Amino acid sequence: MNIIKLFAIVSIGGFLFLTMPACAPKRMNIEKASEIEKYGSTPTFTGSHFPYALDCSRVQLSKTGATWRNLTIGVSTFDDVLKELSPASSSWDHRYGHVVIESTLPLREGNWGFIEACFSDDLVSALNVYPLDYPGDIYEWLEKYGKPNTVTWGYFFNDRSVIWFEHGILAVIDIDYQDTRNIILFSPIDRENFENNWVIDSLPLEGVQIVPENPEITPSPGLENPWESIIEGE
Numbered sequence: 001m002n003i004i005k006l007f008a009i010v011s012i013g014g015f016l017f018l019t020m021p022a023c024a025p026k027r028m029n030i031e032k033a034s035e036i037e038k039y040g041s042t043p044t045f046t047g048s049h050f051p052y053a054l055d056c057s058r059v060q061l062s063k064t065g066a067t068w069r070n071l072t073i074g075v076s077t078f079d080d081v082l083k084e085l086s087p088a089s090s091s092w093d094h095r096y097g098h099v100v101i102e103s104t105l106p107l108r109e110g111n112w113g114f115i116e117a118c119f120s121d122d123l124v125s126a127l128n129v130y131p132l133d134y135p136g137d138i139y140e141w142l143e144k145y146g147k148p149n150t151v152t153w154g155y156f157f158n159d160r161s162v163i164w165f166e167h168g169i170l171a172v173i174d175i176d177y178q179d180t181r182n183i184i185l186f187s188p189i190d191r192e193n194f195e196n197n198w199v200i201d202s203l204p205l206e207g208v209q210i211v212p213e214n215p216e217i218t219p220s221p222g223l224e225n226p227w228e229s230i231i232e233g234e
Contacts, residue, residue: 049096050202051172051184052155054128056097056118059186060198061125065168066185068129073168073185076124081117098128127185134171137178138162138227141171147232149194151225153204154181158221161203165189170199175226 050058065073070084081101082090090101093116102114116128135141141148141162149165158176163169170184189197225231 049155051128051161051170051182053093054096054098054116054118054126054184055202056126058198058202059118059120059126061120061123062187065187068127068131068134068183068185071124071127073125073127073187074123077122078119078124081124085112085115125187128182129185130182134180134183136180138173138230141173141180142231145169150200151227151231152200153224155204160224160226163199165194165197165199166191175221 049055061074064075067073070076071081076084081099082088085101085103087104088101089104090099092099098116098118100114100116103112111131111133113130113132115130117124118126135144145164145167148162150161150163152161152163153159154161154172158174159172159181160175162171162173166188168186168188170186172181172183173179174181184199186199189199194200
């Protein structure tokens with residue numbers, strides 16, 4: 001790996017720093033606190049913005065993972081990523097160590113908006129993809145990959161993280177609009193480690209981050225798994 005790549009992997013550009021939504025304020029007025037009680041507690045974060053963004057210091061690469069386009073976790077190199085996603089612009093996030101690659105093609109032509117990529121010894125160890133060419137709602141994901149290993153909280157109150165550990169896939173699905181916000185691809189995790197791994201450790205632990213403007217959202221933002229009956233086939 002050359003010096004430029006090595007510096008890139010341990011440094012960060014300003015893109016996400018400028019666009020990252022702020023975390024919930026530490027102090028809340030009584031009215032807002034009361035509203036939050038209707039839906040769940042303010043989430044306990046783990047120090048990262050996952051799954052909204054990748055923190056490369058947390059990512060663990062152990063085996064070959066899923067493929068998006070021609071990029072495969074644990075196989076594709078730094079140069080492969082840049083070549084596959086060309087034409088595109090790239091920058092580095094100095095806090096979380098990932099490269100941000102933005103498509104310069106019209107969205108309908110490129111089928112993706114931007115991605116984040118982490119690397120380990122020049123091999124891609126995780127991808128965070130904001131695409132248009134993956135399944136959309138929970139039904140399409142179930143049809144493609146079957147029952148997920150877990151469904152848990154996302155970064156925003158209306159997001160849920162739907163995870164297939166053995167496939168190395170995490171889909172962030174909006175419970176209100178029923179569409180996929182982004183997809184995390186990572187090194188597959190064995191069944192015995194489902195409850196103890198870097199993916200689970202990086203996610204919010206509980207509750208919603210912000211108070212929804214519309215309290216009538218269905219399903220309720222207070223449900224950790226709003227698709228339980230669908231997934232279980234009830």
